[in-house]
Amino acid sequence: MSVTTSRRTALITGLAALTLVLGTSLADPAYAGEQPSNGQGADTEQSGGGDKTGIYAAARITYSGSVAPNGGTGNVTSADVDWTPPPCWYAPYLGAKDFKKKMSAEIEEAASAPGMTGTPAAAIGQTKAHYEDEYGWTDTPGYKDYNVAKDGEGMFWAGVENPNESDYLKRNSCTDLPFWVDNGEAPPPQYEEAITPEILAALAYQHMELPGTEVTLAPAQTTKVNLPTWAWLDKADFHEVRATAAIDAPGFALTATTTAKPVSLKLEPGTPDAVTYPASGECTINDDGSIGEPYAKGNADRTPPCGIKYLRSSGDDTFDLQATITWEIAWTGSGGAGGDLPDGTFENGQAVTVQEIQAVNRR
Incomplete structure (x- = not known):
């Protein structure tokens, strides 16, 4: 196993340990998931923006037009049986200060949990170093002090589950640790599931509601x-x-x-x-x-x-x-x-x- 793969595996293991201890994903839909439509064809409210502290709310997907109510799956059946909407994706999550507050607290809680020794403890330590000491793997650098010095200049992105995906494994397949993207820049190319207009189009397809026209x-x-x-x-x-x-x-x-x-x-x-x-x-x-x-x-x-x-x-x-x-x-x-x-x-x-x-x- 290469050094790059070993470090990447350790960091993902660290995230898994955090999730196991805290019982939630870092990309909990309460922070970064979808905003349901009101089903009336109007734009829904969306959280976002920031304040003088530089703490930003998570981005949410909003739906408008002819869509199913309450964020539900629409009534369209794809004629291509092999086509499916994306089960998960990476999207803007939190600004640097807000991310540091949340992530550091969860790392400390996970590290102090009973029985957290051996490999899980080492993985959590490497995760902490990744965000505090610039310790990263070869193709993805770490972040000094959670990138707080760049707060307001970008956001950490994180994996988001598609709540309408019934397959648990697919829904949880975006497992990379949250990563930084500067404002106006594209995510690193290795994150193939990063949100794009095409992914949004597929999600609009999934939520589309066609009229029940009677012949x-x-x-x-x-x-x-x-x-x-x-x-x-x-x-x-x-x-x-x-x-x-x-x-x-x-x-x-x-x-x-x-x-x-x-x-x-x-x-x-x-x-x-x-x-x-x-x-x-x-x-x-x-x-x-x-x-x-x-x-x-x-x-x-x-x-x-x-x-x-x-x-x-x-x-x-x-x-x-x-x-x-x-x-x-x-x-x-x-x-x-x-x-x-x-x-x-x-x-x-x-x-x-x-x-x-x-x-x-x-x-």
Whole structure:
């Protein structure tokens, strides 16, 4: 094992020991986590700024636009099964004086805990030296007196868990010790998970709430066997959706907006005894932004451009028609950054009653 790796491991072990003793992460969301949205499309309040003591509040991610309430996960399902939002990231945490106050107290508490001897004690000692005596590993220097001399000129960054990530190991995978970044500078390149506009865009995607648009059917709710059922979505009910994620701290600010544009509707009748129009069940968007064509009187015998024909009755039950809308998703962010994200889907279920056509026999 190299000296660099050995020191890095020791420092991470020291942080783990601190966490074990104190029962919390240094990047506790109470300090550096996400700020929930109010779910009303307005900007949420955000802590930040500083006072004459140079003590800064931790940066928080805020969400606005069409997002789930209370910081929850939205209703978008990624069409790419291999794509997932970031489970954790590094973000601005505390100014130097505030960080010294918090970190030094936790180091002392951990060092004095019962049974803290041997390797954990040595690791805590190296962690203390890292922040007090400039003792660092080769690719990352330490900090003299917690960088207090540079207070107000930058911030310590720390790992932040994604509270919406269910996998504990992934959520806790940003394990590097807090590190210093000067105002206006990018984090060191070895911190690949440092917050970026693209990460913010992915988080906006995760929190995005798409409208629960219900497909219009004719006949509505109740149709007849072998009678084409027309399906459509009006342009007014089928529009672009935007969600924005932003982070702001002294000397640091990023924002990203994720935009979802509806592109198609897929119909699944809820029974194999049915025919879809078109045969694939995939109805594409029209030039005017609508999908399908509204039913008009006299078109009962026409084949609808988007619709279903049921071949048997639903009896005393109903068929569960699934209407899945596919959304094309892209993002733009600070500094002119931007790109594409995987298509998203949102599925609506509608109960459809299918009856036999009643005929009158005359003699």
